[in-house]
Amino acid sequence: MRRVLPDMVNPPDSGLVLQPVGKMLMAARFLTAIGTPGAARALDTPMTVTLLCHEDSEVRVHFASAAEAVFAALSDGVARNLMADLCVVTFEGSGGRDQRHLSKQFHAALDTALLQGKAVVAVVRDEGDLSDAARILVSETYDLPPVSGTMVSEVMRALGYPSSRKLAARLSEADDAIACLPGAAIIGALRLETAGGMVRTILNAARRLKGPEKPDLTLEDLHLSDELEGHLRGIVADLNGWRAGAVAWDDVSCSTLLYGPPGCGKTSVAQALAGSAGLRFVSATYAEAQAAGSLSDYFAAMERRAREAIAHAPSLFFVDEIDSLPDRSAQGGHNESYVTAVVNHALELFTRLHRTPGVVVMAASNHISKIDPALIRAGRLDTHFYVGLPDRAGIETILRKRLASAGADLDLAAMSRLLVGQSGADVVTAATKARAIARRAGRPISDADLMQAIGENRRTVPEVPLERIALHEAGHAVVRAAVGLPPPERAIVSAREAHVVSTPPLTLGPREVEQLMATLLGGRAAEMLILGTSSSGAETDIAQATELALAAETRLCVGAIMPVYLPYSTDRPQTWPSEIHTAVRKRMSVAQKLAFQAVRRNEMVLRALADALLAARELNAADLEQLLRSVVHVPLPSDRAPALPVELFAGDTASDPAEQTSDARTPPERAP
Template sequence: MSAIPRPLVLKATVTGFLIAGLLDLMRQGMAEAEDENARREAAERLRRPGRHEALELLMVAALARVLPKGRDLARLFDPGAITLVRPPLPGCDDAIGKAFSGRLLRHLRDRAEVDEEDAADPMTRIVSFRSDQSPRDRASEIRLHRDKVRDAVGIGRPVFLVSAERDLRWGDLAALFGPEVRLPRLSAGLLLEVLSRTHPEDFDAEALRLPEAEALARLAPIAIRTAFMAPTAEAVAERLAGMTKPGAASALTLADVRGQPEPVRILTRMVADLGRWRGGGLAWSEVSASALFFGPPGTGKSMAAEATAGSAGVPFIATSYSACQKMGHQGDMLAELHARVDEAIARAPSVFFIDELDSFLARSDDGNSARYQRGVVNGLLEELSRLSRAEGVLVLGATNHPADVDPAVIRSGRFDLKLAMALPDAAGLEDLLTTGLARLDPRPRIEAGAIAALARRLLGCSGADVAALLRDAASRARAAGRLLTASDLAAAAERLAPPLDAEIDRRVALHEVGHLLVAHLLDRPAPRLVRLTARGGFVAGTMATLQTLDTAEAELATLMGGRAAEVLVYGAPSSGAGEGRDSDLASATRLALKLEVSWRLTDGDGGLSWRDAERGDLLGADPGLRARIEARLCAAHATALDLLGRHLPHLHRIATVLLRERDLDAARVTTLLAEVHKGPPEREETSQVIPFPLLPQEPTPDGAA
């Protein structure tokens, strides 16, 4: 082996000394860096938390309340484990993200006695979405979150996902999710724990007067953070008390909602269940927490919603389609809706009310606005889903036209109960009048008989109409310088609901009884109500959920019963049977079309293919179909004429009762029909005909049917 030249040996020796020196310097630097980190960490541990960090400290204190122990805690730090952390209230996700720092999680890992050398650093990730995001943008963001989480768990990092969103157990990652950690809502105990650290100088737990837990739980994160900026613990408590002090609560309660006994009964039950939940005696999953009001305008839907909050003694957060839309384009509109939902959740227990649900039309692919409408409805569905998951929030909605609302909006789970807010009956109107008069100062003295007579005259009017009438009557009395009298009420009623001409009133009564009798003679379900009003009349029946040819033909004859009654008594019909798209003839035409082209209950054109009976061009485009529909309608009219012609005495008898009583409920109708023989006609029934004079052919008022 040859000797190494001296210059090379010398060079190698110098290089060795250089490397050794650099290594020593590196070790020294690392030691100094470790010492510096230790000093900083020690200083951080000793440093008093800043008041601006109060919200983060509250999140840490909340975590400490629900943190598992022992092996359950260690499982949170298993390689690739995913823990879903649920925020205690909206808007505090970022505070949780800051509170759950790497150092805090490493401390918890050490506390769980997880070997640090074998464990990868845990990661915290916040998952939230903007309310105005399109489905495409939302899907893109979900993929980003999922990929980040997959990368982390792929190298063994435990992940803490902070989110209030549902459905985060993504596909192949679902098996890695452990039990959720749901942080408790703000309480006096948590506040005291944090105050002792942020304001130790004057902290005295016994001297501090903090608001009740329910009021504290309604505070928004920004309110909590600013309250802790106060210089003393006592000042913090005072600011919190001021922030949670209830505003001027509405004096309106369910006792003030008149003329709607059934909805009030159900709402009272909902309020009682909310109280049981607040007292800890009932799980939220057992509470019927949502209801949809539907019915004509002026029946008290908005009033009932506010009164529910008043009876429960909780905040009332109300919005509507137009209130959200006026904030701007779709994104701004949905952001406003999102904000109101946030408020309802943050202030729970609360009542959230959304009006004008019929403006959220059913989604379709037709028209230039279809894409916009889909986005709006999808945004509403997302918010309703958030509300359905929020404990302590009663959700109420209202619509005048439930058939126009997208079915997904009003399905059970979003609106469990469907409450019909009908126009009040005579008893309801009498109650509304009596209650309204009692609130006047000075209180007028009106005889009960006059009030009852006025109530019968106002049938067909809404609660809002009655309120307007009372204001008008009171104004008349003030102008005359005296107490309100029955004459003031009568004058106001004359303006609000002028009575029909007596003969037209009788024609309307005969028309409605014609429907009633034909339905009875053909064994159709008895109606719930027959009513005669100053604006016309109506029969409230029940449509069959499943139709056969026999039931559909009986329904057609029933619809023709009003027109047939007019023809039999007066010799000719009025316009009442065909006044508008909801008239008897319009309804009968739609029913006959469904029978022919949608339900295919006859061999008709010999086909079985379905066609949309609601298409307006069907009759004009198909002469054969038009002929079949005309024949079917004529046959139904003939059936109605035959049946009523054999029971004319009963037609006149019941019409006379209706003219007198104006309002016949199901029990009264059953009593009146008990005398009508359904079998073969009796001799005395066919031999007696009571003639009525023909009326001049002049237009009748809208709604005569």
Template sequence: MKSLSDNLCANHDLSHSFKYQLTLSTHLAIVAMSRPIKRLLKRRLPFVAAFVMPLNADRHAYRMAAKCMLEGTSLLGGEHGDINVVLVNDENHLGDDFVAFRKLRQVRRAIILIENPDFLSDEVRIAADIVVHLSEPSANDYRIVAHRMGFGEVTKADAEFLAKQSSKRVELGWRRGRSLSASIERLRRYSQVGGEKPALERISAGPTLHDLSGYGEAKGWGISLAEDIKSWKDGVLAWEDVDCGILLSGPPGSGKTSYAAALARTCNVPLILGSAARWQATGHLGDMLKAMQRAFADAVAQSPAILLIDEFDSFTSREEETGNNDDYKRQVVNGLLELLDGAQSHQGVVVIGATNYPNIIDPALLRAGRLERHFSIPLPDETARVGIFRFYLGDSLKDEVLDTLASECEGWSGADIERCVREARRIARRAERPMRLDDIIAAMPARIQIPMAVQHCVAAHELGHAILGVLLKSDPLISVSVARTIRPSIGPQSLGHAKFHEQFFNRRTGTYYRDKIAILLGGIAAEEILFKAFDNGAAGSSTADLNRATDIATMLETSWGLGKTLAVEPGNSPQELSAYRHNRKDVAKAVEATLQAEMQRAKTLLEEHRSVLLDLHADLLREGTLQAAVIKAAMEKHHEVSLSHKAESGGYELRK
């Protein structure tokens, strides 16, 4: 095997070219860091490279490796101070102190070592020519290092075994004077039974559920769980009476992992982390199943404990065939089912599955006795956003009113608010003063004004939904609004919204669903009435008006027996509904007929209330938001005027 020393340290063996006695961890760090900057080292080009070290890495080993690499590539006769190594072990290290950056300007080559991905600041990105996130040493890295250190060749199986161990543990047995085979044999003999334990989250410090805002019903459930676990530990409650399996769902950044950590602190129990990706990284199917078993066994050993299984949507339905991996998926889901069933009989284990996509999880995992409760964590509302700002601000800005801030960040997650406060603190530090409200405003992404022409179209669209909602009474209208500005840097945002309250006990008849389709199409119907055409904003995503209307019209025909036939099909996902329309011409034809009929009904009703639409359109553009009572009052006034006109013209007979 060719040694990497050809590309390092001016073609000299590292262990002889330097005064340092390099450790195994240092050699592994050299191999990892040299790979992405190999060309720069070989050509002796000037560079600044930033490396994000693996979590819990040996900082001394990486620092020595960086110094070795830089000194080994120094030009003969170069100036003193031609190289530099900077360690970032604090998120503020390079945010406040620019001395390190000034040094970087004066050297030919430098390496920045970063202990935590959260410390990778904008300053580092600006200063560095290349930024690399380093992984844990791989099996191939151990084979290379064994050759470099003079231990000879390592088999693939042995290298894979070494990669699963701690490098410090390997270093204890891997030393000169002992053969490589003897060192590996000792490691195998005294290796932890079943391999390394699953990750254990440090929960000693941080907020409890009592400190956090938002989370809806999940917060109340978690506080009750803490009381139940205490009662169980006191011997007054049987474990069978404790909820020990839930599914948490919500959009990215909604705080599912933070919830689990806060729950563990509230319950004063350990939090064990697991995921399909973490378990699968251990090897083939058998290794993955063993890793899953170890995670559950570790939770049992530390009970009472909470086991968080992240990316729970990795355990998709076994009924949907996806290709050659179906058998693998089936065995993994079956293995998890066995463990979840076993967890119910294991005292003190609470299992939480976290996902962004609850609809694709195998239904068997969510049945009674497993992850039987499902809590959806929405993005925080305005009240919750105020609370989240208060939490992350701590003792800062206690006398300031934050309602305006909270309303300005509609659609933000808790993670977005945390990032904003962190940036505001950085702004204040650079100005060498306490944080001010203006710093938070400055930390928010810039807003841009929505052109009035666009606001006119959006207002008409949302009023189309609102007016039809009042007329057809499918679900009660709450309000209608149009946005003035957007923050383009934070992704897709709503330009307007007609908010309805979906009542739990509404009778879902064919009439109800056809009215709902008409309301969904009311937006584009209003655009056509006032502007002669509608744009593409009503389609293109699963939540868009036309997409939802199309799916409801399809389910009338295929899922609910409310169309032209009583025969029904079991699937109702967007993909399955699309397949029905594609494969069955009768379904596609019926769906199109329903959409056309409800579109025409929506346009007819709005034409009859054109004066209301025009009056409310002006009001909405002026006010920005109109409550349901305003819409209803305008509709009632229109009807009174219409009745009066009919009576005056003799077209309407008044009777006592």
């Protein structure tokens, strides 16, 4: 490098011609990639293809513009003109809407150079960008490295500003951060008048960019479900094994999707994993990247964050609100090409990160149903965990950690009961407000301060009849048990949130459809039995039951002899044939009768469960199992349904087995 870079400042036999600093930096990167100038001797071997790989199209284009200067300087080092028989061909695509057109142009340029018998340096993302002819002629593959402190020192030396050993060492120590600096920041610094000014400017920029290497939060600071905590601690263990050389990167579970309602701590989970595993935390949001401007600006914004994660590996690349990416199956019209380009870029980005040793990928979504299916398949975000509202134990843990330094004797168990149904962010807000109240009063925090803060949070929520809500949720739990499904795992009731958590059946047959539909209508049945009326709280339940009834008739075909897939939607009931309307109404009627039978036969259990839920605000699996142990079961219509007609399975009546086999394969002739 020291022999080549000075020739770029003062090329032989050409007078004093100062090459732009950017080209010198690109030359330094290329020389670092190939190892030594001596390796350049193989570059111009006819009918060979040398790959120079980088994922960023902008960097590839910059190398192409600097190639003539780079190879001119290298030519002097190897005593021959490399450019005479060498052709540099650059792929400029980045997954955008013009991807196919650019690939076609690139393949044509590659094949033209090879037809002329030239040596080719192909500047690409990876070997997959090559044409078929070029792929079989690849001789060497190099990855273009990021700018490092050592490269900066060598460029300074070539420019006549040699840095001291101390300054050079400081630059080398900041390699990771310098790798992520925008090129303009480095090039501008190298145009200053003193070596000290150059180094100080670059190091200050690197320091501002670097920020904290890892979050202070750790897994010990969070209260997580056993399943999620086990998964995250498994990742930490795998990473430790990978660092020690005992675990291959392919065996590390390195991609996770967290989904659930807003404010439930999905970002905190990602930060805690990074903190516990000692990973650099790199956060990106597709919505912010799309706000950067044009499609190319969007790609550049996401690529910058990806490069940072790769340069600082081991790292955690976290994408928040991934559901802001459009789902291609739900798009159409004039935006279709834009949507396809954006999603294809995301697919390529996740695949690349997934294959990069040391980069753990995690994403968060409020609406998992809105995510393009290709993003969450195996090899991308293939492990999914629901992150919901914290339970009472989780709320108490959050309060204890947030108020630990207050030094007060607080009744956190009682306070956590009042916060059931609120998100982790709401609990943190209440704790922060309580601390502020006590601080302004000049005294330690008290239960009254926390009560006041909780009350302020509640004033943002309309008053709701908790007794009716508790009865409604109890109805779901009682009917679920009465129709033969396992008891729920959790039930909560609050002004903000109320639901019963349960695991759905693995498969759906006639029996399971009846069970689920009756359970969905159980809340409404409980309200009508005890209060005499139903409320708007049953709207979503009715919608889900109707959707399930429609699916049973038109998609699952659990009640039909002839399996025909008919993807009708509940959004457009006017398109349903009359027989579908009749079948759906019949299923809804049966489910309603089942739900009424279940709550009527178990009224005492229903009332006891509603009272317990109202008092505790949250019941866990053990509580629910105890309260539901005396539930009386109700028979299901499918239990006494007749068997399928025998003739459905009847074969040909011919006595010759060979004849039967032939008939089974050959359709019968049409009657005239």
